[in-house]
Amino acid sequence: MMGNHGRATVLWSMLLQVRSQCSTANAIARYARSGQLGHARKVFDETPLPLRTISSWNTMVAAYFEARQPHEALFLFQRMPHRNTVSWNGLISGHIKNGMLLEARKVFDAMPDRNVVSWTSMVRGYVRNSDVAEAERLFWQMPDKNVVSWTVMLGGLLQEARIEDARKLFDMMPEKDVVAVTNMIGGYCEEGRLDEARELFDQMPRRNVVTWTTMVSGYARNGRVDVARKLFEVMPERNEVSWTAMLMGYTHSGRMREASKLFDMMPVKLVVDCNEMIMGFGLAGEVDKARRVFEEMKDRDDGTWSALIKVYERKGYELEALGLFRRMQIEGVVLNFPSLISVLSVCASLASLDHGRQVHTQLVRSEFDQDLYVASVLITMYVKCGDLVRAKRVFNRFPLKDVVMWNSMITGYSQHGLGEEALNVFYNMGSSGVQPDDVTFIGVLSACSYSGKVKEGLELFESMKCKYQVEPRLEHYACLVDLLGRAGQVNDAMKLIQKMPMEPDAIVWGALLGACRTHMNLDLAEISVDKLAQLEPKNAGPLVLLSNMYASRGRWKDVEVLRKKMKSRSFMKLPGCSWIEVEKKVHMFTGGDSKGHPEQPIIMKMLEKLGGLLREAGYCPDGSFVLHDVDEEEKTHSLGYHSEKLAVAYGLLKVPEGMPIRVMKNLRVCGDCHSAIKLIAKVTGREIILRDANRFHHFKDGYCSCKDYW
């Protein structure tokens, strides 16, 4: 018989045991939640066996799954003295979290008692794995469903954009909580069906912040920023996500004044908000403001860096982009995918081969170079840097190519005037079974155009629609007009324009005008210039070109009329500039002289020396380009000082003998410079590669790869 005293002792010791069980279980859970797996395990191991509750075991197993250590989790699970349904469910969800769906299913099939959580976890697993069909099969087999199960299934249907099926399921739900309705609203917003979303929203008896934010973001993302703002103003409560959603509504629609105001009002500015402002300002052309946001930030993430680099790249601040990329490396920021891609594009537009190769090395190191997307950007970079050998090498490394990669190579050869090679790649593409798309045809048609293959070009154009089911777009017609025009069939080109199924744009008329200039067709030139004046009233180029044509025919009165017309209106003038890379440094030259360049004296000396050599070789400057350059480049200066000549002179001074001199120009190369550089290549015995706004010119031994046809 146990006395009162004995009974109290037993009770007391039981109470103590429960208390210490609770406190150790709590400690384990606390450590596990905060990701301190080591501490959790220490408390677990130091707890004597009888004090380890089943929930401590479950928590430990879950913690290992959470920490991506499924094998350790499984090992612990197998050592458990007792298991309950929660333990088995934890095994299912743990496997699913670690992407082990098949193992989860095996556990599910083998476990003793399945409850609604077991079933729902499995359904969720299939939804996550994008196997919504299997999720549905399981869902309809469930013996019991609760609101969570229904919501998981609803999420699966919405994930597949099966909005009508989702709505049917939604209507069948015996009970709908805030989460379920918000899910449905989000689905409608995703599809742009704002009225249906709003109807559900208005009918809700209770809403939370997330529901409001879903609706605000739905309006914001679908171009109804003002409605979004009205809702935002009346929200009973806002969180960081609400502010970010509203801000993005403004930045993505380019409404930077409002974005800026909202940004200043934000109680908490997250890194994403600053990144949004950088992109928003930058893409709206306010690069200085974008930079200021960047500099004022305390904590930057890799998205911050890639945002500003991208802004610089898109807005033509190539040197700044490279500088920022360098700073990023100096500050030890881990290079990320978007930055590398942006910088490769910068290297491409700057034709900075040294930097491009450096980035390529980094890509290899980080194994990003195995990616098809990256490889295509790399090919384009090498092509734009004028290094077709390296472009081809990257191209050849991929046995399985996608259409983008084929297009990069075709366009590359085409831009270098290698029509034959471009067409060969196109035929290989056909045999490899990859279907050409609209971009492919822009490549092959311009290849035909640059290399004077009129017959092939016309045939390819015909085959586009009948053989490859690619509908010709405006760009393809522009290529064809260019093809006919360059080959001297200017009237046929005009006939084609009249027959086009769509309204011709400035590129089409520009192509015709170029052909008119080459083949001196004044009548059609005047028509083209009229059309271009309507389409691009700010562009002085066509008028300058026409004026040059009048001048060369001695029609000085017409020249005068045009000149007056140009003075009376304001035109955008794109200043001509050329650049060259020497020892990883990009040297920019604008027209005129090399003032501002530290090595100006030796550059001018080189130009004088070249002048002498050229005169000896029988060069005489072409006066028509002095009067008005085609591209409106600094006409007050004499031909000797065009930017491309300055860059070539600098290249002759700095690029080692035997290496090609690679010069870039932002406009089309001027005709006089073209003849001069041909001769420079001859008298100096150097190879000069000039990339202008349209294409590449390889100068060697007095000849150019474009065969004076550009």
Added chain:
DNA sequence: TCAACTCAGC
């Protein structure tokens, strides 16, 4: 102690 947890993002 197990399932859903919906909204912003590159």
